[in-house]
Amino acid sequence: MGEIVLNRITKSFGDVSVIPPLDLTIADGEFVVFVGPSGCGKSTLLRLIAGLEDSSSGAIRIDGKDATALPPAQRGLAMVFQSYALYPHMTVRNNIAFPLKMARMDKAAIDRKVEAAAKVLNLTSYLDRRPGQLSGGQRQRVAIGRAIVREPTAFLFDEPLSNLDAALRVNMRLEISELHASLGTTMIYVTHDQVEAMTMADKIVVLNAGRIEQVGSPIELYNRPCNRFVAGFIGSPRMNIIEGAETGGQAHAIGIRPEHLALSTDSGHWAGTVSVSEHLGSDTFVYVQVDGVGTLVARAGGEFPVRHGDRVWLTPQPDRLHRFDAEGKAL
Amino acid sequence: MATAHSRAAARLTMAPAVVLLLGWMLIPLAMTLYFSFLRYNLLMPGTEEWIGTLNYQYFLTDPAFFTALGNTLALVGGVLALTVCGGIGLALLLDQPFWGRGIVRLLVIAPFFVMPTVSALVWKNMLMNPVNGLFAAVARGLGLQPFDFLSEAPLSSIVLIVTWQWLPFATLILLTALQSLDRERLEAAEMDGAGAVDRFVHIILPHLARAMTVVTLIQTIFLLSVFAEILVTTNGGPGNATTNITYLVYSLSLLQFDVGGGSAGGIVAVVLANIVAVFLMRMIGRNLDL
Numbered sequence: 001m002g003e004i005v006l007n008r009i010t011k012s013f014g015d016v017s018v019i020p021p022l023d024l025t026i027a028d029g030e031f032v033v034f035v036g037p038s039g040c041g042k043s044t045l046l047r048l049i050a051g052l053e054d055s056s057s058g059a060i061r062i063d064g065k066d067a068t069a070l071p072p073a074q075r076g077l078a079m080v081f082q083s084y085a086l087y088p089h090m091t092v093r094n095n096i097a098f099p100l101k102m103a104r105m106d107k108a109a110i111d112r113k114v115e116a117a118a119k120v121l122n123l124t125s126y127l128d129r130r131p132g133q134l135s136g137g138q139r140q141r142v143a144i145g146r147a148i149v150r151e152p153t154a155f156l157f158d159e160p161l162s163n164l165d166a167a168l169r170v171n172m173r174l175e176i177s178e179l180h181a182s183l184g185t186t187m188i189y190v191t192h193d194q195v196e197a198m199t200m201a202d203k204i205v206v207l208n209a210g211r212i213e214q215v216g217s218p219i220e221l222y223n224r225p226c227n228r229f230v231a232g233f234i235g236s237p238r239m240n241i242i243e244g245a246e247t248g249g250q251a252h253a254i255g256i257r258p259e260h261l262a263l264s265t266d267s268g269h270w271a272g273t274v275s276v277s278e279h280l281g282s283d284t285f286v287y288v289q290v291d292g293v294g295t296l297v298a299r300a301g302g303e304f305p306v307r308h309g310d311r312v313w314l315t316p317q318p319d320r321l322h323r324f325d326a327e328g329k330a331l
Numbered sequence: 332m333a334t335a336h337s338r339a340a341a342r343l344t345m346a347p348a349v350v351l352l353l354g355w356m357l358i359p360l361a362m363t364l365y366f367s368f369l370r371y372n373l374l375m376p377g378t379e380e381w382i383g384t385l386n387y388q389y390f391l392t393d394p395a396f397f398t399a400l401g402n403t404l405a406l407v408g409g410v411l412a413l414t415v416c417g418g419i420g421l422a423l424l425l426d427q428p429f430w431g432r433g434i435v436r437l438l439v440i441a442p443f444f445v446m447p448t449v450s451a452l453v454w455k456n457m458l459m460n461p462v463n464g465l466f467a468a469v470a471r472g473l474g475l476q477p478f479d480f481l482s483e484a485p486l487s488s489i490v491l492i493v494t495w496q497w498l499p500f501a502t503l504i505l506l507t508a509l510q511s512l513d514r515e516r517l518e519a520a521e522m523d524g525a526g527a528v529d530r531f532v533h534i535i536l537p538h539l540a541r542a543m544t545v546v547t548l549i550q551t552i553f554l555l556s557v558f559a560e561i562l563v564t565t566n567g568g569p570g571n572a573t574t575n576i577t578y579l580v581y582s583l584s585l586l587q588f589d590v591g592g593g594s595a596g597g598i599v600a601v602v603l604a605n606i607v608a609v610f611l612m613r614m615i616g617r618n619l620d621l
């Protein structure tokens with residue numbers, strides 16, 4: 001039902017090419033997350049799908065129909081904006097009802113749908129307030145409510161949680177995931193928060209300068225990044241990359257994630273001095289100045305009692321080593 | 332500015348300005364009020380005496396007063412309607428990207444910098460004149476009878492002239508308001524299935540409500556006292572056809588030398604302006620606390 005296919009789609013603003021030819025297929029019911037550094041074209045790609053930008057060339061098929069030239073309203077998609085884009089002069093009820101009014105639906109049906117959406121999103125007691133009288137999280141829910149009443153073929157989210165504080169983000173993240181599970185509708189979600197990407201996605205699309213670097217499930221991207229860019233982008237703290245003599249000559253560079261470096265205070269593969277240790281309680285991140293290699297980050301589960309200046313040893317798990325060639329491709 | 336202490340401090344620091352402003356307003360007002368109860372004719376110096384409310388009785392029963400009141404309301408209402416509608420239209424146009432937009436915007440603002448007397452003279456002699464005017468030339472070019480604007484439709488002509496002067500102001504305010512409209516909000520409405528008309532009615536107009544109120548308020552203050560345009564073009568005529576309250580007060584005081592009657596008219600005008608102000612404030616109170 002909600003399958004979206006991009007075929008050789010490109011976009012340039014004047015002379016500046018933002019999206020080089022790009023192919024992507026999003027299956028019906030999938031939760032797809034676009035991640036990538038700032039300015040890589042995530043929003044542009046989303047807006048192309050929404051129809052808010054015209055593509056420079058290529059074709060978009062939504063739900064089996066060619067949508068390349070369709071105006072946004074006829075694509076059957078709903079979008080949730082980073083700024084929420086609520087209508088400030090309307091009550092919450094009217095905000096949520098707006099798309100239905102525009103579809104000239106009859107009043108009783110509108111009321112029923114608005115009440116139902118408000119119930120799902122815990123907004124029932126706020127229906128007669130204006131957006132200005134709501135908290136950030138409530139506004140976000142109104143924006144989502146406005147999207148779900150239309151029963152779209154797919155939802156588009158552009159960094160919907162980036163204006164919320166950390167605790168609320170976790171909550172809303174769960175709510176959106178639950179919504180996806182209960183509606184089963186295709187969702188495309190733009191973020192540069194990789195926890196959101198890893199936890200919510202069925203499929204992650206990693207973008208870099210408008211190009212797709214890799215597409216895959218979160219665990220695939222984590223276990224088998226196809227190049228150094230993806231390796232560095234997925235996982236936190238970033239993967240350690242080591243170049244030079246330590247690679248053993250078979251690769252240009254090797255990479256090892258902090259959680260795959262065993263820490264020890266008496267023996268190991270690499271010896272080094274602790275420069276910073278971050279004690280989070282559940283984990284300890286230790287930044288080690290390794291002799292002849294550089295700074296490596298290692299993660300120890302639980303509490304690992306070391307301090308600045310302590311001598312430690314690091315041992316990589318051999319089956320967790322990533323090898324990259326001179327172009328940065330994984331070997 | 333929420334604590335009792337800071338409010339008290341605010342009042343104290345504002346006091347000098349308020350006192351100065353009150354004095355500035357109250358002294359002329361008090362003198363006008365005093366004159367309005369006197370027989371005070373410039374042609375009969377030395378005969379000033381207290382005559383109670385006689386001036387008011389004469390002024391309020393003068394048929395010219397009702398004509399002037401009607402003319403004032405027609406002038407204010409007409410110009411407001413035209414400038415607000417025209418201003419929204421122009422603002423929407425000027426908000427579109429097109430080649431030479433900067434220069435066009437500058438040109439649209441230009442009429443605001445022309446003095447009322449000058450613009451009225453230009454309209455009277457160069458545009459609306461039935462013999463030499465541009466409109467007459469165009470009419471003749473099309474084989475039509477030239478139209479004598481200022482004698483056949485005097486009030487409408489003045490409304491047109493004043494509208495031309497105030498349209499830039501309305502456009503400017505509405506354009507700034509339009510530019511502050513969040514693009515994403517319009518895009519959201521577009522995705523919600525709102526066509527151009529629905530977007531205008533449901534998103535753009537409510538967003539402009541505040542600016543429209545400001546335009547209405549400020550223009551009303553100035554439009555109630557339109558004078559130069561009438562003096563220069565029609566002298567309040569033909570008959571009383573273009574006499575508004577301001578012009579009536581002028582003609583009483585300075586054409587008929589009846590300062591007492593003129594002052595009474597002035598006070599009536601102040602009362603009327605305040606009635607209008609109360610209505611406007613009501614309207615604004617609703618619109619401004621969005």
Ligand SMILES: Nc1ncnc2c1ncn2[C@@H]1O[C@H](COP(=O)(O)OP(=O)(O)OP(=O)(O)O)[C@@H](O)[C@H]1O
Nearest residue numbers: 013016018036037038039040041042043044045192
């Ligand atoms: N209207 C426009 N005109 C010209 N260039 C644009 C326009 N919109 C976006 N760009 C450019 O396109 C590129 C991609 O922008 P986009 O907004 O898609 O980035 P993004 O990945 O969403 O970034 P962020 O994470 O910061 O939101 C940027 O380099 C930007 O400067």
Ligand SMILES: [Mg+2]
Nearest residue numbers: 042043044158
């Ligand atoms: Mg973006």
